[in-house]
Amino acid sequence: MNNTGERSGIDRRALVDRHAVEVTRILPAAPLSVGNGELCYTVDVTGLQTLPDLYPVAGHGDAAPGTLLATQSQWGWHSVPGARRYDLAETVREYQTPRGPVPYVDMRGEVTGTGEAPESAAESWLRNNPHRLDLGRIGLVLTGRAADPTRAGAGTADGVAPAGPVRAPRADELTDLHQRLDLWSGTITSRFRLAGAPVRVETLCHPDRDVLAVRIESGLLADGLAIRIAFPYGAEAWNNAADWSRPEAHTSTSYPTGRGHLVRRVLDDTTYEVGVEASAEARFVRTDRHEFLVSTGRSVLELVIGFTPGAGGVPVGVGPAGEGAAGTRPTELPSWDAVAAASRRHWPGFWSRGGAVDLADSHDGRAPELERRVVLSQYLTAVHCAGSLPPQETGLMVNSWRGRFHLEMHWWHGAHFPLWGRADLLERSLGWYARILPRARETARSQGCAGARWPKQVGPDGRESPSPIGTFLIWQQPHPIYLAELVRRTTDSATALRRYADVVLESAAFMADYPVRGVRGYQLGPPLVPAQESYASLRATATNPTFELAYWAWGLRVAQRWRRLLGLPPEPAWEKVAANLVRPHVRDGVYTAIDVPPYTVRDDHPSMLYALGVVPPTDLVDPEIMRATLHAVLADWNWDSTWGWDYPAIAMTATRLGEPATALDALLHPAEKNGYLPNGHNRQTDLLPIYLPGNGGLLAAVALMTRGADADAGRPTPGFPTDGSWTVRHEGLHPMP
Template identity: 65%
Template sequence: MIDRRELAGRHAVEVTGILPESPLSVGNGGLCFTVDVTGLQTFPASYPVEDRSGTGPGTLLATMASWGWHSVPGSYGLAETMRTYRTPHGPVPYVDMRGDLSGSAEAPASAAESWLRANPHRLDLGRIGLARPGAAPLSPADLSGARQRLDLWTGTLTSRFRLRGTPYRVVTACHPERDVLAVRIESPGLTEAGVRLAFPYGSQAWGNAADWSRPEAHTSELRASAGGFTVARVLDGTAYDVAVAVTGGGEVARCGAHEFLITFREPVAELVIGFDARGAGHLPGFGEVMAASGRHWARFWSTGGAVDLSGSRDERAPELERRIVLSQYLTAIHCAGSTPPAETGLMANSWRGRFHLEMHWWHAAHFPLWGRPGLLERSLGWYAAILPRARETAAAQGCPGARWPKQVGPDGRESPSPIGPFLLWQQPHPIFLAELVRRAVGTRRALARYADLVLDTAAFMAAFAVEGPGGYGLGPPLVPAQESYADVRASAANPTFELAYWAWALEVAQRWRRLMGLGPNPHWAEVAAGMAAPRVRGGVYAAMDAPPYTVRDDHPSMLYALGFVPQTRLIDAGTMRATLADVLATWDWETTWGWDHPAIAMTATRLGDPATAVEALLRPVAKNAYLPNGHNRQSATLPVYLPGNGGLLAAVALMARGWDGGPPSPGFPASWAVRHEGLLRLP
């Protein structure tokens, strides 16, 4: 038996000063509160996020919720961005973008493109930090003696420090089931200090969730309530309440259009702060939140999957174990909300907080594999809400079923882009995710919840594939998972990864039909069995079967046709082994992304190469770095990247537990002692 409490305890996070790239968070999957070393958001400028749009830096210290979205007024529609492409189905309209788009900047060509890409955007719900009434603003120079600890077993942060020589102790927690924060502040200087609450307007910038320059565009109404107060927020069509209960003789006063200062008459105070889009209800006490957090996180770590590498002889084992443990915590607080998460979760905006459905697998597929299927089901159910829109897209492209979008907000509306509307590899994801849930919770429950999702997804897939001389093919137009081919989207066809994924997912959908008591769909069977063979050039798989065939940057997606995708008739293991060797020798590694490394580890694992699997997980390149807080950093504009954390957990599940009919612990060399519990096999 693995000592779960000891495992979590040895990876508690401790910091002793401001780490600009690595703040700590508490959350519940639907609400996240990221803080500095004061346990609050006292020094937001010390944790900057560079913005791609040139509007100025944002901050990692945000308060975000799954429901917290905003749109500036506008009346643009996708029809203004449509462009017709020649396809095997005839002329088909696609949402497109005529402006420029690159990995570091975007330049929309019209007001419609600009608005549709930027709205809705996720909103920073409020800034909560220490302040000194009537004195100069606090600065990092006032801080000394900082020591902060995130206790994973209880989900609580304890922060000790001195401000201008005065000692403080702050305890911070989040309720596991309600969007409620609890803070306890102890200091002999508290009667001369205060807590500042400030509220921004929504920002249309690429990576900034707060706009402090438009106080006239929103309202913050202060209302008294028993034991505290409520701030009623209205930003155009967005409204939410922030209810605060306060002890310690706390009193609130307005100090700006959207700023409020809480002062105290006692050296110890507790604040409970509730965020609610429907109007805040009765708030629990500080002790109730702390107790609920402790019970929740003890149960989280005591159940589900666990991996202990402490007996391994490899010197890299402690670091990999640290990444595994912290990734479980981070994905639980950032990737387990009611919608698929943004790539930066609920910590900061990227792509304006909109989520990318091709990344949903990497964020959340590990939840059922680690025995926590309910955390995936929270967002998997969202697909049903946008099913009518996905059916409209499929019908406009001459197909039955549902075609899923790429870059969206909670309404499921596609974003203008020369990439997103042409991607295909998000399409089979709902089938894969539903199948993982079925294997975890049982067939009856899964069929009741996700049968329509699976069948509509497969109906589009089978109709989209068109028979040609070499079998059923995909595209054009399309953009493969390796987005380097966006400029040739009008002629791109038959990417290796997508061909294998299409065939496998259609076979899974047929299995669901049988489980539902339905007969097999003959056309689905014909397409799955007749997918075109991937292009082989020089003894290795090409990225796609159209010029330029393979470019050597971004995602080496041809590898994922065996690894991420289980074995299919389309992929020869020997050719894939040669492809893996070719990629390892020639790829531009600095252009890869965080999830590429666990994806490569999955390929190596299924090919029986555990040494390469471990090397892939720990490859020392910039976008495979994991910060002290456990986050997978990519760049100054993409400072956290949850697909890397979720991908790591999915890869480790495959490496430790294996797949149906496969060997035990197939992804770890003999020098690794891998103890695991509660993991599920992959297909």
């Protein structure tokens, strides 16, 4: 039977340790990462970025592949300058709506699953910029005699390039591979032999600073093994954060410091600095315009690398290294020991607080895999989705959509944090909405509405991207209300109310003003594109998607509750709209996706299901009609066209309908896009090699299945069968609304 006690005494160290990631060969799709939500460093089997070409990311069409091995941050962005700056107004087009003609940022070119075809230079530049940067590649190289045993002498002198060749090791030179990601300490330990010599590498990231720490132990260090640090230009490519073909377009200026070196990076209007400090007797030399080597004559090399936006270190009145530089005043970096100690304090604290789910005593053969996915998803979302900006779908590992983030995905990246008792990790990015509130208000005003309309595909400044899909989506609009409500329910309510009141109330003000009253009630659209984006070509005529109708009603009523809690009078218009929205369309006894032909196409997201599942119960949705809809979808949906978050979303619907076996079957459905790699990532395609909304959605679904929702009135583990096949021990979780 299920154990539902909140104080179940779970041995969290044992739970986490049994899912440490062990790697004994090169896994091209599944590298490992260390990070803190703001900075992430992804490594190959050497514990560094030594073999980037062996970890490829496909590009659209004939575009060159990128690599999964990036160093990315929340603040590292770049824009390619053009002959002129393009204005978003150049992409605006009027659409007919029930309130008259309304301007929308649009895209006359095409966006398909295989690529993009912008019609104008403005469309192209505005979609491509700003893009997230790869801040630097840090990998092993062989120099001198180690690179070419036929050469005598391998050494380097301070400030002088090494004698002889410099090359990356080849994969066939690596043997006896063993790599382990220790989740409890946030440490990647990599052991291997390189050309027969043993090498051990430890890789960590500081939990609170944008600082990496690497420790290498090998006798080969004294014979030519070194670390190369190289810097690329920013890339406008869909999938690639680094452009290595334009060395003349950026600068890397090195300054010696008291404990190491500072590299000042300038890429057009973007500047950042990289501090490099190494153990005693280490040498730092420039080998090319944007490449540096760190080497030592000892058998141990400790390296700390810190990344800082802007110009943090101030040169002291002299030129750069090699030109009489005497030093700088950089931000002081911690020692290797200090970074390691901070990581080894932080991660046990992370795992020891918040939620835990232990399935070890279950008899269902799927339990170990589900538990593995749950544990690894907690690590991955902490690394990739807990920063100061809403995450991109591929986190901080590799660019997708040029590193720009999708606000309709924010719920899937972050809603689980409060449910698992870690609301502070969501709050890091939730505050961003207040920063772009003026821009969101202007969008609403330009379309004749009150409040704030949130964009879809954006960078840090919140500027919309031209799109035939994104600017017409509306299901991101209630997300800040839902996310703020989760924070309020799981933390100090008064603080949350004060912090997010403007965002919640302005979101609701737009939601109440956007629908227009017709003969059947207040309708949504046209134009719009529902969450099931298959109807994008119908955006000028699509109306009343089932999911969005339910979400609209629920969101408006939550915002009304916030008004009461804030001591404000209710807004009569909000309740009037919520109570009089068009009823979701029913055809042949099931809910359709939209209420105009073709009603439902059976690919992409089966979003009508999420009107009761992701969305809590509302008076718009009949549970029995939803049950029929659920089973109709399960019978014949095109699963190859779905995405990773669909499976947890379906599991949430089944759970709310009281069908735990169906919920588990959906959550663990053996579809390609519902697979989880050895590193825990949810792979989709060669173009989308990792997909954090799948990981975050899994955690949200498991929270609902385990802890339940308000409507369950304490019913234990509503998403797991009670036939004895599952034993679910849990603690620290919060119920969903």
